[in-house]
């Protein structure tokens with residue numbers, strides 16, 4: 001059992017209730033990291049973030065310092081965009097960061113913009129998050145008025161505008177190139193990478209950094225304590241702390257700030273300070289280790305550590321830090337269908353295998369769940385899936401077969417397409433019998 | 448059905464001025480229109496097209512991509528019940544069915560008194576507080592069936608309007624940048640000055 005006694009970093013102000021006011025934030029050491037950064041050169045700030053090995057928290061896990069180094073030298077204007085579109089099912093850790101400690105995000109953004117010499121910054125918040133937008137507006141107004149944002153920040157001679165922007169309901173906008181399209185006033189459809197890597201051709205085709213809310217919220221601490229201090233937390237490859245949204249059939253669902261690498265999925269589920277064990281003492285059936293897009297894990301994978309360098313080769317991903325626990329009362333077909341309904345609904349329609357495949361899969365799963373399935377439907381499902389994500393699909397080692405490592409292959413422009421295949425493949429892999437019962441008995445055995 | 452009122456035209460111009468390119472203001476302006484009328488009418492979209500120098504078809508093309516923009520009138524209160532995975536596991540579907548019974552409508556419909564529209568929605572980022580719903584994008588977490596009934600009664604009777612403003616209202620505090628603090632060099636080809 002490895003429940004870390006490390007003090008939390010980004011959740012320390014969650015219970016205060018006034019951290020969105022400038023007074024509340026300053027009273028708890030706020031903006032000390034920014035002052036420290038402004039006394040350094042931008043390159044020195046980047047070196048600290050690189051030393052921290054701060055891995056991105058939006059899904060892909062790419063280290064922030066390395067990402068910033070991809071910006072071409074001397075091309076201006078260049079932009080910084082905060083990804084606050086959080087909508088991956090199971091994920092709810094960026095919203096509390098925006099609602100309960102918006103200045104921490106703003107401070108992290110300011111430090112990051114200074115480091116990459118951004119011309120302007122935008123905070124793109126999910127449209128449905130009214131409170132987060134309001135708290136960020138209050139925090140931005142306070143910071144602008146007191147000289148932390150805008151002209152000549154804290155008398156340093158450096159100036160920056162930060163604009164609060166919000167969406168209007170579309171999951172796909174969370175994908176970084178779709179986010180950029182949306183910020184340009186377009187439909188939120190992903191761009192092909194290459195050539196449209198944001199670092200090279202981002203907002204208005206200019207160099208752009210897109211970082212997740214949680215990633216940026218860790219930056220003030222990294223500045224204050226140094227990159228090495230952050231890297232010393234966790235293990236060599238899985239550094240620092242991270243927020244995990246633990247939901248589903250545990251006694252204590254919640255958002256927990258957890259030490260990476262030394263903590264396992266089992267700790268997350270069973271430790272009294274985290275999940276507190278399975279609800280009603282039921283048995284674990286399967287779990288989603290990193291958001292709806294991730295291939296499922298089963299009880300055999302519980303002892304894996306929260307470490308991407310282990311979870312990837314083991315067949316899935318930590319993704320957006322969303323762990324969804326399903327106990328033995330869960331119908332695997334229904335769970336898979338509900339996830340697929342989501343992806344089919346959210347497909348932007350730009351590529352054919354995703355647009356047509358996702359809605360096909362949804363229809364087939366629905367008819368199986370409703371009791372109208374056919375014997376050949378299982379092969380059909382896997383076949384349609386193979387058109388979206390060809391070859392062996394990522395999966396953990398189960399039933400004597402080896403793991404197929406993450407990531408998945410794709411015939412599509414963005415990973416939403418293959419994400420549709422995850423729940424289908426994962427549920428058939430372990431629960432093929434449940435599908436058979438649905439088909440044979442003409443209905444759902446779970447009622 | 449109308450164009451943006453004079454106050455909102457002024458607000459729209461301020462919002463547009465904050466972006467390097469006017470079209471970036473499109474989604475925020477559609478929200479302003481929805482706040483004014485509770486939905487986004489063709490007249491409002493045509494007016495926005497004038498303000499950002501686009502064709503009305505382009506404004507509609509963007510607006511129709513985003514689920515929050517209602518292109519027909521909806522109820523004063525839009526009730527959005529999450530039935531995605533974490534909520535499914537903890538009674539989200541039963542919560543939706545209960546709302547259907549209480550309001551007497553199916554998802555997608557509006558009550559005949561124009562008070563409530565019901566929606567079956569995807570994850571609203573409150574998964575650890577399932578089952579949950581939003582009314583006009585304000586959260587109600589780990590909500591019981593009895594609490595739903597009390598909420599509906601309260602809103603019908605004009606109570607709790609502080610907690611839940613009419614549909615379309617987003618933040619009641621807007622971003623406010625005083626001219627003397629505004630930099631306005633986001634489109635400049637030179638690097639920001641750093642001492």
Ligand SMILES: Cc1cc2nc3c(=O)[nH]c(=O)nc-3n(C[C@H](O)[C@H](O)[C@H](O)COP(=O)(O)O)c2cc1C
Nearest residue numbers: 056057058059083085086087174175176211212215
């Ligand atoms: C379909 C899809 C949805 C995504 N949704 C989000 C999201 O809601 N929030 C987010 O930060 N990243 C999301 N991402 C990841 C972003 O593309 C991007 O990698 C991330 O914002 C980069 O920030 P980070 O490096 O700080 O993690 C999504 C990716 C895909 C493919």
Ligand code: SF4
Nearest residue numbers: 348350351354412414
């Ligand atoms: S994979 Fe799907 S969501 Fe992604 S670009 Fe293609 S159609 Fe759009």
Ligand code: FES
Nearest residue numbers: 529534570573574
């Ligand atoms: S699954 Fe219901 S809020 Fe996320």
